[in-house]
Amino acid sequence: MLAPPCDGRVTPSCEAAVVPTVETMRVTSHLTSVSWIPSEAVKGYTKPAFTMGIAHYDEPPPDTIDDLEALRAADAFRLAHRLEAWAEFDGGVLVDHGARGGLIMGSTTVRLGRLGVTFAAFSLPDLRPEPEIGDGWIRFSQTVGGRTAMPLPRRSSRPPYLRLQSPFVWTTLSLTLHADGRAEGSLSGASPFPRHWVYGADDTLAMKAGLTDYKTWAGQEGAESTPWGDEDSPVLVTAAETALEREMSALIMRGGRKPVIRSLEAGTVLVRQGEPGSSLFLLLDGVLTVDVDGRALPELGPGAILGERAVLEGGLRTATLTASTPVRVAEASPDIIDVAALARLAEGHRREDSLA
Template sequence: MRLQSPFVWTTLSLTLHTDGRAVGELTGASPFPRHWVYGADDALAMKAGLTDYKTWAGQEGTASTPWGDEDSPVLVTAAETALEREMSTLIMRGGRKPVIRSLEAGSVLVRQGEPGSSLFLLLDGVLTVDVDGRALPELGPGAILGERAVLEDGLRTATLTASTPVRVAEAPSDTIDRAALARLAQGHRREDSLA
């Protein structure tokens, strides 16, 4: 019988520069729960990209913690926008229940040019984004995907591939109103800004 619960920790690094800047980093964390880091403006700045409940729940003692022999490195992803957080609530708690899908690392979620009419909410893991053979920044939990196919010509505008094990919620496009999708799509034209 086990009487001790697993440990939870977050390791933060703060670098203070001579010009007065302060740069924070999430450098280590327990594999569960998800770790969120907020900036000086009280906005979500970064978060852990993966959670692993099974490993965390099976942890025995302090050996793989900062109080033992090691800290656990953490995969950090950019934080989703406030609009994406609002939309994720509608996808998960709105009228119709989304379909939850799991993908193994290396699996393709959608391919550029294929027809598509559903939205995706990335629940866990990291997706790589490829547009016309060009890699764009990776996406992490909280990202809403697929809105451009819904708003534009019904074709996927990027290939999304799981770089880690991934869980996504797939929902019909009418879960979110088109005006909100249009605002989201404006911020998702990352390939235009890299041209």
């Protein structure tokens, strides 16, 4: 005799046929990028405007972003970018999704004596292509940008061979949401200048562009070499430095005696293991490789403080540091930093111990 239909009832004879209900999982996350002009980053014939105080460099953004609008009102950045996304999965299958966000363009203040004039910025349309969808994941991408309204005289290869408009600034953020609740963010493209920092879902600094290229950026002819001309610029992304290093960076750059700014071509050795040395270095721009006893350690990006172990441990360099890209460093005397702070920094910099 045939068994009666189960009709969704849980009985000994029907238990194996019951399909458990899977609740829909909603995954949300966000990314924020902030673009700013770091100290000593401007080169060429436009640099005097910054050194004379007509234009200004920006203070490094905070470790945690609490209020973007307050930072914008304080003229603390040139461009900010926010990407928020959500996705719903049912049994690992994407059933719905959405994204929002966009550009928060900063202003530019120019000062002549006691007078200050603030220029509004020009924004380009946000670019938000259809998201990529895979097995149990979805990836959102968004590009925002524009240019400051302040005239920036620069040479051009086209008549009349002089451009007054500033080049375009932009960032491209990507955010991948997974059915298991994970979220992964990245800075997948950006203008060569200025500096770009990226904050994660907890609004703390997570990553940064490792290299700025003012010359290439200033030579931009138009939108052809931007995402609005279907050409994004790849970006070298590095991990964020520690909060202690950011505190020390401020002391090195603005704590009294001005540091010596050095520029290195790719392949140049900054310091060599075993050689004497007493200077501290702040990596302003670019990426350095680290070699200890012939072993390669993780690379270092902008914001890293270098050289403290030679100061504390007998005056000999403990690693060889080589520029893997063009690099700018600030060289300073170690006496501007408290010895106890240097010791804390050195304890966190025993990078070779991780390979033991």
